[in-house]
Amino acid sequence: MIQLDSLTKVFDTPKGAVVAADHIDMEVPAGEICILIGPSGCGKTTTLKMINRIVRPSSGKVFIDGKDTTDMNTQDLRRSIGYVIQQIGLFPNMTIEENITVVPRLLGWDAPRFKKRAREMMDMIAMDAEVFLKRYPSELSGGQQQRIGVARALAADPPVMLMDEPFGAIDPINRAVIQDEFLKMQQELNKTILFVSHDIDEAIKMGNRIAVFREGKLVQYSSPDDLLAAPENAFVESFLGEDRALKRLNLVKVRDVVSNEIGTVRPDETLETALARIDDFGYQNSILMVNDRHQPVGMITRSVARTTKGYCRDHFQAAPPLASLDDDLRKVASLMFAHDTTWLPCVDEQGRVSGQITQRAMTRHLGSRYRSRSEERIHAGREE
Template identity: 65%
Template sequence: MINIENLTKIFDTKQGVVTAADHITMQVPEGEICVLLGPSGCGKTTTLKMVNRIVTPTSGRVLINGEDTTQQDTVTLRRNIGYVIQQIGLFPNMTIAENISIVPKLIGWNKKRYTKRASELLEMVGMDPGTFLKRYPNELSGGQQQRIGVIRALAADPPVMLMDEPFGAIDPINREVIQDEFLKLQRLLKKTIMFVSHDIDEAVKMASRIAIFREGKLVQYDTPDDLLSHPKNDFVKGFVGSDRALKRLQLVTVEEVLETETAVVKMNDSLSQALVKMDDAGYERAIILVDDARRPVGYISRSVAQANQGDCSKHYANLRSVVRLEDNLRTVASKMFTHDATWLPCVNSEGILEGCVTQRGITRHLGATYKAVQ
């Protein structure tokens, strides 16, 4: 856990006194990611660097797992905090194995232990140790180097990590891949992380909590969902963007909006039965067709059922898409727009129907949390 209490930094410059961070107070719970956001010069990077004393605070204090960092030796403090920067900072004259092992060596790990750790970390980010351990940084792509920068910070298994725009210099495709890999690592390792970013979309995706800074002050500190649904003032509203409802889509899973009481028909049901079931359920356009194991295989449209006779098995259309319980609503919305659909069936890992997600259900869920601020 990171506790920041009234942390302040004042710089005496040629232009005068500048308060870069003004009595910042916040808490990052153990195992969570806190993203610091705000315009350039707002104090977020200064706040980050005061945690490991790259910048010395003017006043206030930082406690890591209850221990005041001012009582610790600076070198020891920094060796126990993983640090990742945008420029990566790999040593070009060292192999990847040597780069990863720098801190473990410094704190006294033996060769067998730090070599094993380097191999384990490479495997975690999808890089074959046999291929990459003996290579040098200039033999790697930018994305691969960034992965090494991240796992190097994890090498000595620090409880806390600081990340200063770690993915900012990577192209959008690789950035998303590395973000996803990092989130997988975080679910496994559960580090306590402070993370500076300029990108609200990155913050919403990565963060457990988001801190919005302005002119050295902490303006709002909240979960991504609360920040987007209840921005504190016009500055925060403007910073997160007018499309904040759309940003919230990636924070909500299908399981949270799933309509489980879904009417279905089977192969041997008649089209007239399908119409009755549609009417009873209030379905205007179609009903799902399932097999005997309740796996969706298609749908019967109202227009087809009205114009024909016979069994559903002879008149169904194939499903164009399905979603899963763990999918976020951004994925769902994309599929709905792609296929001009107002609903999609949801299946579990075995392909069995769990229910449906609808545009109306999504709108209802998002709208409910806005009522307090509209």
């Protein structure tokens, strides 16, 4: 959807020419979010602004959906691209409805159509149209204004969106909420998005691809997983931080690591049966008790099963914390640390046991990715 072909910007200053963006080559497939990240002054925002011509390129081209935008009318180009900035930029003398419908009105939409669109956008960003549409920006919180900024950028249904640190001015709690809401919207909208950020954790969470910039140059352009597993050089490695292996926990879902080898007992089975099944799964010191719907209802420990007679229904402890198949490994690791355990049962959307996840399996999964990338590099070095 977006292709940058040797895109370059040189600024003339009293001290001479400054290269802000140096022959940037990138392709962003339709429906993906690409995060531009790097230290201050590295060229990421300049690159973003050249796409909608807020900054005019010194050389190079921008293609959108295969079309060269060089000779496009600047106003038409900008109206076809959604744009969100950190400062939000809502018009203070306009109502929220008027702010959201700015571009549709410029495009000649009739009143019933753009008013309907404003209400659709309010539903999409989880704000009550009856409460907020007639208010002014000054009557909203910073987080609410940011949501309106996103709604305004989406109102005319542009295929491409540019976002310049859109959540940077919001407090951490609201930022996480808005990020999650935006990702849910993206699953439905499937927009192609270039997104400038200074936060590597935000980049990993939000991006399908990450472009790392340094001194006007594109240093590495990879998926988040590839970026963390195989930094291109020492600069990228230092930028990612020493905890980059832990950052990968955000990228892996439980369903990628879950094992279906898990022992269970029913309430009407004996403790002797429970002990035998615990022994069958020798690395565990307990076993899960499930009901007729195969949902966890408790846990039998080895010590109880070995020293007590009777039925499981009379001697169980509370069920351990559960992991959903769609949880990421960061949440799982947090639960394991908090509850001093090395394994968790996993459940599906109906709450039925579908397997287990262990600390060892998580370590192996993450480690195998690093080992494979290291082997690829060694092999490539030998071929050279």
